[in-house]
Amino acid sequence: MDVRRTVIVGGGTAGTAAALALHKAGFDVAVYEAHPDSAEDIGAFLTLASNGMRALAQIDASTAVTATGFPLAAMRVLDASGAELAQVPLGEAGDPLLQYRCLRRGELNTALQREAERRGIRIRHGARLASVEDGPDTVTAHFTDGSSATGDLLIGADGLNSTVRRSIAPTARPGYAGQYVFYGYTTRAPLTARTDSACITMVRGSGAAFGCTVSPEGETYWFARISGKALAADETAQGTPAHWQDLLLPLLRKDATPAADIVAATDDRILVTNATEMPLGTPWRSGRTLLIGDAAHAASPATGQGASMALEDAVVLAKCLRDAPDTESALSLYETLRRPRVEHNITASGTISRSGGNPPPRPSAGQAAPAPRPGEDELIRLLDWDSDIWATSRQRDLG
Numbered sequence: 001m002d003v004r005r006t007v008i009v010g011g012g013t014a015g016t017a018a019a020l021a022l023h024k025a026g027f028d029v030a031v032y033e034a035h036p037d038s039a040e041d042i043g044a045f046l047t048l049a050s051n052g053m054r055a056l057a058q059i060d061a062s063t064a065v066t067a068t069g070f071p072l073a074a075m076r077v078l079d080a081s082g083a084e085l086a087q088v089p090l091g092e093a094g095d096p097l098l099q100y101r102c103l104r105r106g107e108l109n110t111a112l113q114r115e116a117e118r119r120g121i122r123i124r125h126g127a128r129l130a131s132v133e134d135g136p137d138t139v140t141a142h143f144t145d146g147s148s149a150t151g152d153l154l155i156g157a158d159g160l161n162s163t164v165r166r167s168i169a170p171t172a173r174p175g176y177a178g179q180y181v182f183y184g185y186t187t188r189a190p191l192t193a194r195t196d197s198a199c200i201t202m203v204r205g206s207g208a209a210f211g212c213t214v215s216p217e218g219e220t221y222w223f224a225r226i227s228g229k230a231l232a233a234d235e236t237a238q239g240t241p242a243h244w245q246d247l248l249l250p251l252l253r254k255d256a257t258p259a260a261d262i263v264a265a266t267d268d269r270i271l272v273t274n275a276t277e278m279p280l281g282t283p284w285r286s287g288r289t290l291l292i293g294d295a296a297h298a299a300s301p302a303t304g305q306g307a308s309m310a311l312e313d314a315v316v317l318a319k320c321l322r323d324a325p326d327t328e329s330a331l332s333l334y335e336t337l338r339r340p341r342v343e344h345n346i347t348a349s350g351t352i353s354r355s356g357g358n359p360p361p362r363p364s365a366g367q368a369a370p371a372p373r374p375g376e377d378e379l380i381r382l383l384d385w386d387s388d389i390w391a392t393s394r395q396r397d398l399g
């Protein structure tokens, strides 16, 4: 199988970053995104950890992304009494390109899509995949509007409820990870409840794991993770901010922390989602089709690594396709390199979600909750755009 034309389904973090990486590696690439325009829902916020920022730097997309959001240099951990347990630097806090960044999901996707378009990469919006036809010589994506796109390789980057996954692993579905998660934004948090900008506060509350930070403009971003049965679909669809405050405030008011005051000051923008994860061992590959990002390995949000893992996927995949002698070897190497790391993250994040806690603080230059396989030095080598991933992997096997 020789890859020249690549069809990417999904223009989120994984799909757009993969397009940037494959384009940089010299492949012909086009992205097909279901959403009708790039201004998709602003949605929840996320943090890009230093490993994700490192991946972005390899595809020359740091500037595009650091134009939005704000950096996070430290994490403070409070217990339920409000006492500070620890304050630690986050990741590579001293490097402006690699330090953690907090931004909204929609902002990240828009920044990546604009960068892709600036480089001449085709992104077709309003193209919702209906089915995949995987043949011996080519693979074709059929869209709900009757159009289609054919390539040598189809990359399914269509997220948690992936349609591409149905053609590879028809029975694999994300499962509930034991927590539902609220996200809110407010400009009216009481001054006493505000944290320093560039610092994220994690509260180990008695009824919720809570986190908050403040943007340079003074807007407080917060989340609360609650253990228990999954929320029903009609409740998440119909719940109003007042309903969510009624549910959350009694849990937060038990503790002497800033959490309850911040939530009480948020009367309009509160989102909620059930935390889900993909089962370990979900197949990612069949014929000319490959899953990446959440479609392959969605994890609960507790470690805050989903977007960073998607960015790593993009760089490692492009390097494998660039450096391996043939496509079969490239896809096989990609899976060998990625599966242990992303599945470790699923397990680590799910463990935190099911135990209801915040990740433990880490004392030094590590990330808040890193996925430790491969080791950091090896990860740096894997992501390094100028190193030959095939040669270095062979050397490691021989060594």
Ligand SMILES: Cc1cc2nc3c(=O)[nH]c(=O)nc-3n(C[C@H](O)[C@H](O)[C@H](O)COP(=O)(O)OP(=O)(O)OC[C@H]3O[C@@H](n4cnc5c(N)ncnc54)[C@H](O)[C@@H]3O)c2cc1C
Residues within 6 Å of the ligand: 009, 010, 011, 012, 013, 014, 015, 032, 033, 034, 035, 044, 045, 046, 047, 048, 049, 105, 127, 128, 129, 130, 157, 158, 159, 160, 161, 162, 163, 183, 273, 292, 293, 294, 295, 301, 303, 304, 305, 306, 307, 308, 309, 310
């Ligand atoms: C509430 C929440 C909070 C999170 N917090 C963090 C965090 O702090 N840190 C972190 O790193 N990660 C976080 N994540 C995870 C992170 O957002 C995801 O891991 C990351 O966005 C994965 O990107 P993706 O491109 O694989 O999937 P997505 O971002 O979901 O993108 C999939 C894309 O595919 C498109 N699509 C779907 N179906 C079709 C179709 N049939 N045809 C064409 N296109 C289609 C969608 O419109 C979408 O644009 C969070 C996730 C959620 C839900």
